[in-house]
Amino acid sequence: MAILETQELTYTYSMGTPFEKTAVDHVSLKIEEGEMVGVMGHTGSGKSTLIQHFNGLLKPTSGKVLLDGKDIWADKNRIRDVRFKVGLVFQYPEYQIFEETVYKDIAFGPKNMGLDEAEIKRRVHETARDIGLSEELLERSPFELSGGQKRRVAIAGVMAMEPRVLILDEPTAGLDPAGRDKILEHIKRYHERTKNTILIVSHSMEDIASFADKILVMSKAKLFCYDETVKVFARAEEISRIGLDVPQITRVFGELKHRGLDFGKEVFTVGYARDLLLRKLGEREGR
Amino acid sequence: MLRDITIGQYFPGNSIIHRLDPRFKIVITILYIVMLFTGSSYICLAVGAVYTFGAILLSRIPLKMFFKSVKPLFIFLMITALINLLFMSRGNVLFHWKFIKITDEGVNTSVFMVIRIVLLIMGSSLLTYTTSPITLTDAIERLLSPLRKIKFPVHELAMMMSIALRFIPTLIEETDKIMSAQKARGAEIDTGSFTTRAKNLISILVPLFISAFRRADELATAMECRCYHGGEGRTRLRQLKSAPRDYIALGITILFLAAVIVLSRLF
Numbered sequence: 001m002a003i004l005e006t007q008e009l010t011y012t013y014s015m016g017t018p019f020e021k022t023a024v025d026h027v028s029l030k031i032e033e034g035e036m037v038g039v040m041g042h043t044g045s046g047k048s049t050l051i052q053h054f055n056g057l058l059k060p061t062s063g064k065v066l067l068d069g070k071d072i073w074a075d076k077n078r079i080r081d082v083r084f085k086v087g088l089v090f091q092y093p094e095y096q097i098f099e100e101t102v103y104k105d106i107a108f109g110p111k112n113m114g115l116d117e118a119e120i121k122r123r124v125h126e127t128a129r130d131i132g133l134s135e136e137l138l139e140r141s142p143f144e145l146s147g148g149q150k151r152r153v154a155i156a157g158v159m160a161m162e163p164r165v166l167i168l169d170e171p172t173a174g175l176d177p178a179g180r181d182k183i184l185e186h187i188k189r190y191h192e193r194t195k196n197t198i199l200i201v202s203h204s205m206e207d208i209a210s211f212a213d214k215i216l217v218m219s220k221a222k223l224f225c226y227d228e229t230v231k232v233f234a235r236a237e238e239i240s241r242i243g244l245d246v247p248q249i250t251r252v253f254g255e256l257k258h259r260g261l262d263f264g265k266e267v268f269t270v271g272y273a274r275d276l277l278l279r280k281l282g283e284r285e286g287r
Numbered sequence: 288m289l290r291d292i293t294i295g296q297y298f299p300g301n302s303i304i305h306r307l308d309p310r311f312k313i314v315i316t317i318l319y320i321v322m323l324f325t326g327s328s329y330i331c332l333a334v335g336a337v338y339t340f341g342a343i344l345l346s347r348i349p350l351k352m353f354f355k356s357v358k359p360l361f362i363f364l365m366i367t368a369l370i371n372l373l374f375m376s377r378g379n380v381l382f383h384w385k386f387i388k389i390t391d392e393g394v395n396t397s398v399f400m401v402i403r404i405v406l407l408i409m410g411s412s413l414l415t416y417t418t419s420p421i422t423l424t425d426a427i428e429r430l431l432s433p434l435r436k437i438k439f440p441v442h443e444l445a446m447m448m449s450i451a452l453r454f455i456p457t458l459i460e461e462t463d464k465i466m467s468a469q470k471a472r473g474a475e476i477d478t479g480s481f482t483t484r485a486k487n488l489i490s491i492l493v494p495l496f497i498s499a500f501r502r503a504d505e506l507a508t509a510m511e512c513r514c515y516h517g518g519e520g521r522t523r524l525r526q527l528k529s530a531p532r533d534y535i536a537l538g539i540t541i542l543f544l545a546a547v548i549v550l551s552r553l554f
C-alpha cells in the first residue's frame with residue numbers, strides 16, 4: 001500500500017475574493033514507502049502548496065490526502081500526529097530557528113512529541129551526526145553559525161522527529177555548490193540509513209537526477225507526470241516545452257544520439273556518462 | 288488564517304470610487320464620519336446608510352467584504368452595546384433583576400451605537416479597499432503639507448507610514464510562514480492549552496523579530512544606496528490631479544451632510 005496518496009486534490013487560495021488562485025488542481029498520485037522522490041516544476045507551479053497538504057498544514061479545498069490509506073482529515077484532532085509522521089522542511093528553514101542553542105532548537109520537535117529526555121538526547125545527537133554537525137556546535141548559539149550550518153540545524157530539527165516521510169522544500173536554495181553538495185550528500189546518507197520515504201523539491205535537474213528514484217513534475221497547478229527518473233527524462237522534449245531544463249549531460253547525449261552515436265540509454269549524471277564513454281572507448285581500442 | 292484579515296486591504300478595481308482623487312476621498316471620509324456623528328436620530332442614520340450603501344454599490348466590491356471587515360471588531364461592538372445596555376438608567380424600566388436594570392432607552396442607545404459603528408467601519412473600509420496604501424499616504428502627505436511651514440516633518444511621517452503599510456502584508460506573510468514551519472515541528476499554536484500556546488508564541492516571535500530587523504537593515508541600506516535624503520526637492524512619479532468627478536463626489540457628500548444636519552434639527 002502507498003504510504004502517501006492524494007485523490008483529486010485541489011487547493012484554491014483566497015477563495016471568494018478577486019485574488020482567488022487555484023494552486024493545485026485535481027492532483028492524484030501515490031508515493032510508495034521508501035522511495036526517494038524528486039519534485040520539479042517551474043516557479044509558481046504549486047509544488048510548495050502541494051507538499052503542505054501532505055502533513056496537513058493546508059486543508060484541501062476538495063479531494064483527499066491519505067496517509068497509510070487513511071484520510072488525514074478524518075479526525076481533525078489527530079492532525080498533529082500526522083505532522084510527526086510526515087516531516088516538512090520549509091524553504092529557507094533557517095528563518096524558523098529561535099532557541100538559544102543548536103541542541104535546544106533541534107530538540108524542539110521531539111519535545112513537542114512528548115518524548116523523554118534520554119530519547120530526545122539520542123535523537124539530537126544522531127541527527128546532528130547524520131546531517132554533519134559536529135558535537136561542539138550543539139552548545140553554540142544557532143545565530144552565530146554560517147548560512148549552510150544554520151540550514152542543516154533547521155533540517156535536523158525536522159529529521160529528529162524521525163518522520164516516516166521527510167519532505168524538503170528546496171533544501172539547497174541559496175547555498176554555494178559546496179554547501180549544496182554537502183546537504184544532498186547527508187540527506188542521501190540519511191535515506192540509506194533509515195530507508196524512510198523522502199521527497200525533495202528542487203529546481204536543479206542535475207541534483208534530482210543524481211538521487212531520485214522517481215520524479216514528480218508539476219506544471220500550472222496540474223500534475224504533469226509522475227514516474228521513474230529514467231522514464232521522465234526520456235520525455236526530455238515535453239519537459240523542456242513546459243519551461244524546465246533537462247540535465248545538461250542528458251542534452252549532450254540527446255544530441256550525440258541525433259548525430260548517430262546511440263548509447264541506447266538515457267543519461268542524467270556526469271559520472272554515468274563518463275562510465276559509458278570510457279566503456280565505449282575501451283571497446284574501440286579493443287577492436 | 289491570518290491572511291484572511293481584511294481591514295486595511297486594498298482591492299484593485301476600476302470603479303468610479305477607485306478613480307477618485309485620494310485627497311478628496313480622505314476629505315470625504317472625514318465629512319462622512321462627521322455625518323454619522325452629528326445625527327442622533329434613526330432618520331439621520333438612515334440617510335448615512337443610504338449614502339454608505341450607495342457608495343459601496345458604486346465601488347463594485349462585494350458587500351460580503353464589508354461584513355468581513357466588521358467581523359474582527361464584533362467583540363468590541365458587543366461590549367459597547369452591553370455597557371450601554373447596563374449603565375443607561377434613563378427611560379422606562381423593561382427588566383429588573385437585582386442590580387441589573389434594563390431600560391428602553393438603554394436598548395435604544397445600544398442598537399443605535401452598533402449601527403453607527405458598523406456604518407463607520409464599512410465606510411472607512413471603503414476608503415482603504417478602493418485606495419492603494421501608497422496612494423493613500425501620498426494623499427496624506429499632500430493634505431498635511433501646509434504643516435511643513437511650522438517645521439512639522441510631513442515627508443518623514445508619510446515615508447514612515449508608507450514603509451509601515453508596505454511591510455504589513457510582508458510581515459503577515461512571514462508570520463504565516465513561520466507559524467506553518469513551527470506547526471510542522473508539532474508546536475501547538477491554535478490548539479492546546481493556554482500556557483503551551485503562550486510558550487509556543489516565543490517560537491514565532493523570535494524569528495519574526497529577527498527577520499523584521501533584518502528587513503529594516505536591508506531597506507535602510509537599499510535607500511542609502513539610491514541616495515535617499517529626505518523630502519527636499521523630491522518630485523513624484525504619479526501626480527495627483529483632481530477631475531470634475533471629484534468635485535461632484537464632494538458636492539454630493541456635502542449635500543448628504545447638510546441633509547443630516549437639517550434632519551437632526553427637525554427631529
Ligand SMILES: Nc1ncnc2c1ncn2[C@@H]1O[C@H](COP(=O)(O)OP(=O)(O)OP(=O)(O)O)[C@@H](O)[C@H]1O
Pocket residue numbers: 013014021022023041042043044045046047048049050290
Ligand atoms: N499564501 C498564498 N496566498 C495566495 N496565493 C498564493 C499563496 N501561496 C502561493 N500562492 C500562489 O499559488 C501558486 C503556487 O504557489 P507555490 O508556492 O505552491 O509554487 P511553487 O511551485 O512552490 O513555486 P516556487 O518554485 O517559486 O517555490 C502561485 O501562483 C502563488 O502565487
Ligand SMILES: [Mg+2]
Pocket residue numbers: 047048049091169
Ligand atoms: Mg515553493
